[in-house]
Amino acid sequence: MEARTIGRLLVVGMLSLLYGAPLGAQSQAGVGLFRAGDDALVSHNIMVPMRDGTLLSTDIYVPAGGGQYPAILIRDPYGNGSSAEAWEEGLRWAKRGYAYVHQNVRGRFDSEGSWYPYINEANDGHDTQNWVSEQPWSDGQVGTYGKSYLATTQWKGAEFRSPSLKAMSPRMTPFNYYFDTAYPGGALALGSRIGWASGMGGRTGQAGNPNWDQVLMHLPLLTMGAATSQDNPWWRDFVNHPVYDAYWQVLDSEARLPDFDVPSYNMGGWYDVFLAGTLVSYTGMVNKGRSEHARNNQKLLIGPWSHAGSTSVFEYAGIDFGPQADVDY
Structure with a gap:
């Protein structure tokens, strides 16, 4: 062809x-x-x-x-x-x-x-x-x-x-955002989701903390978004809902x-x-x-x-x- x-x-x-x-x-x-x-x-x-x-x-x-x-x-x-x-x-x-x-x-x-x-x-x-x-x-x-x-x-x-x-x-x-993206296999896709949260925290995609070694070692996970300099409420919601529940059902197209x-x-x-x-x-x-x-x-x-x-x-x-x-x- x-x-x-x-x-x-x-x-x-x-x-x-x-x-x-x-x-x-x-x-x-x-x-x-x-x-x-x-x-x-x-x-x-x-x-x-x-x-x-x-x-x-x-x-x-x-x-x-x-x-x-x-x-x-x-x-x-x-x-x-x-x-x-x-x-x-x-x-x-x-x-x-x-x-x-x-x-x-x-x-x-x-x-x-x-x-x-x-x-x-x-x-x-x-x-x-x-x-x-x-x-x-x-x-x-x-x-x-x-x-x-x-x-x-x-x-x-x-x-x-x-x-x-x-x-x-x-x-x-x-x-299905929970199974396809946030928690594939049941575990938080930390690298991809925190990276996306960092890039999507501001209105126009302002740069976050470039020191990813520091960000990825940050605990607790609940405040990791703040460590990127983009403290998103939806990051905290992602972490607070580790199982497929009513929160994820609202976001689910499947x-x-x-x-x-x-x-x-x-x-x-x-x-x-x-x-x-x-x-x-x-x-x-x-x-x-x-x-x-x-x-x-x-x-x-x-x-x-x-x-x-x-x-x-x-x-x-x-x-x-x-x-x-x-x-x-």
Whole structure:
């Protein structure tokens, strides 16, 4: 198979799964957008209201030709516009005939409110899907996309079944946060979780204590977050709940499989730390999804990738998988 063929097939398959119809319809493209070259109208830092009045910072890219379009929604705790890649991604989708909506989740970067992992993503995801579907450049159809935490925001956002949500494409998915991420095998994943807590402690990812020998030797675990200089209440909650209990059930997507009624294209890597979560999300939906339509429209792609992604690096465990392992999306 030629290089990038898998990727092209993935893009075609995902987009047909998302919308199943030719792109675009005709209408006005929207207000407050500025032209970015010949292909897109763009507006950054649009403040989208949630049900409690909190405003979430959202970047929007719309095809420049006018009309109403299906939308790709990404909800992100890591920043929606801090790199050239974010700009290029928005233009890439606009060129293909999609509105691209990239939002900072609650309490991160320019979004208002306080951030606590996962706890607000169901309500905020649902509210954002509805908002997108009501915009003049939208044809009412929303699909979601992203990996890792950005995969979980998709599943959480699907809990309340917005009629505008037509499909999802979650990648490298932590589906059950307790078993997949925090306590795999029943033991706290100390290295990964304290590292993540350090990087996610501030609103914009401020650097923490760089002396990891000192941090990892700190006791008790309950105050290890403070030793990184990022004293997060949710780190203390993680440590205070070493068994799967009601605390973790609130964060768990696997327990809500019967609530999900949306087709999804699931993607994972054989070398990804969240492979189990990706597989369970797929098999769980096939067997327990809310409707026959949802159960019959699940797709799965697993390839030679790590959690870092599915492009550029194709050698793992001494095996070179070659350029055909690239995914061009």
